[in-house]
Amino acid sequence: MNLFLSWIAEQEEAGVEVRIRGRGHAMTGDARGILLVEDEAVIREAMAAYLNANDYLVTEAADGQEALAFFDHEKHALIILDLMLPKLSGEEVCRTIRRDSDVPIIMLTAKGEIADRIAGLELGADDYLVKPFSPRELVARVRALLRRVQLSDDSPGETLVFGELAIDLAGHCVTLNGEEVVLTASEFKLLVTLARHPGRVYSRMELIEKVLGYDFEGYERTIDSHIKNLRSKLTDDPRKPHWLFTSHGAGYRFENPYA
Ligand code: CA
Numbered sequence: 001m002n003l004f005l006s007w008i009a010e011q012e013e014a015g016v017e018v019r020i021r022g023r024g025h026a027m028t029g030d031a032r033g034i035l036l037v038e039d040e041a042v043i044r045e046a047m048a049a050y051l052n053a054n055d056y057l058v059t060e061a062a063d064g065q066e067a068l069a070f071f072d073h074e075k076h077a078l079i080i081l082d083l084m085l086p087k088l089s090g091e092e093v094c095r096t097i098r099r100d101s102d103v104p105i106i107m108l109t110a111k112g113e114i115a116d117r118i119a120g121l122e123l124g125a126d127d128y129l130v131k132p133f134s135p136r137e138l139v140a141r142v143r144a145l146l147r148r149v150q151l152s153d154d155s156p157g158e159t160l161v162f163g164e165l166a167i168d169l170a171g172h173c174v175t176l177n178g179e180e181v182v183l184t185a186s187e188f189k190l191l192v193t194l195a196r197h198p199g200r201v202y203s204r205m206e207l208i209e210k211v212l213g214y215d216f217e218g219y220e221r222t223i224d225s226h227i228k229n230l231r232s233k234l235t236d237d238p239r240k241p242h243w244l245f246t247s248h249g250a251g252y253r254f255e256n257p258y259a
Contacts, residue, residue: 033057034142035076037067037093038108039085043131047080050135056142064088068096073103078146080138081125082108091123098124104145104185108133122225126186127212144212149185160195163258165234165243167195181233186211190226194244194254203251227252 033056038044041062048058059076061067064085071079079097083090094105107125127141160167164177172188174181183191189211194202202210204220212222227244230236236243245253 033059033075033077035059035061035067035071035079037061037064037080037085037090038082039063040082047135047138050139051142054139062086064090064093067093071097071101071103073101076103077149078104078106078142080106080108080142084110094123094125098184102182102184104149106141106145122229124184124229126184127222145185148189148212160192162195162198162243162256167192176234183230183233186226187230187233190223191230191254194252198254198256198259201247201250201253207252223252 034051036044036048036051036058038047038060039062044060044062048060051058059070059072061070065087067079067081067085068088081090081093085093090107094107097103097105104127105125107128108131109128110131126145129138129141158169160169166175168174169192174183174188174191190207193207193210194200204223207223208220211226227246231238231241231244234243238244238246241255242257243254245255247253
């Protein structure tokens with residue numbers, strides 16, 4: 001472990017939040033695992049070093065074009081993607097990758113850019129992180145997201161069927177009138193969570209814990225974005241819902257129209 005990393009470790013053991021802002025010490029990070037796309041070299045290198053120290057293998061990309069050039073389905077289990085990038089924006093990169101991959105994506109945005117965060121999620125990112133963030137938080141999110149994808153891969157061979165809507169838990173596949181509906185890992189987990197208990201109202205915080213696998217205040221709007229995407233993919237009209245209902249002031253619920 002190099003000096004920079006041991007310093008971070010000491011700070012965190014002492015309960016001090018470390019914010020990556022200053023100069024980082026780069027480790028050689030280039031292998032399987034995570035594609036890290038960030039144009040600010042100091043931040044990117046510090047993140048890569050911290051991820052490396054946590055046994056992730058990082059491929060670094062410094063702009064949107066590199067991101068698309070370096071992304072490898074076989075090699076990368078997750079992408080960390082900065083929104084504001086030279087050459088090709090994070091949005092463009094996300095949209096392009098989503099055309100043929102449901103690889104988990106964590107979007108990085110500058111502080112307070114709520115519109116950007118929501119835009120990122122609507123493009124199919126699974127999660128977002130606001131700068132400046134602590135390296136520990138980054139690793140926690142990466143772990144949570146990878147664990148979630150792993151868990152949904154290990155679901156028992158069960159299919160939930162509600163008339164024209166079928167949710168195959170083991171196959172990680174949703175069909176509507178026999179046609180496959182392509183969902184991101186987060187959207188799938190959210191739908192399964194709600195559909196397992198039709199009629200039960202889940203608060204946004206509950207859904208964040210179940211779906212995103214962590215418990216941070218202030219991320220409730222993440223759930224609203226995922227619900228919005230799900231509704232659009234299931235062609236569910238929020239004003240006259242068939243499946244996904246808003247319980248005003250309380251949260252969301254799934255209803256089985258055939259029950
Ligand atoms: Ca940037």
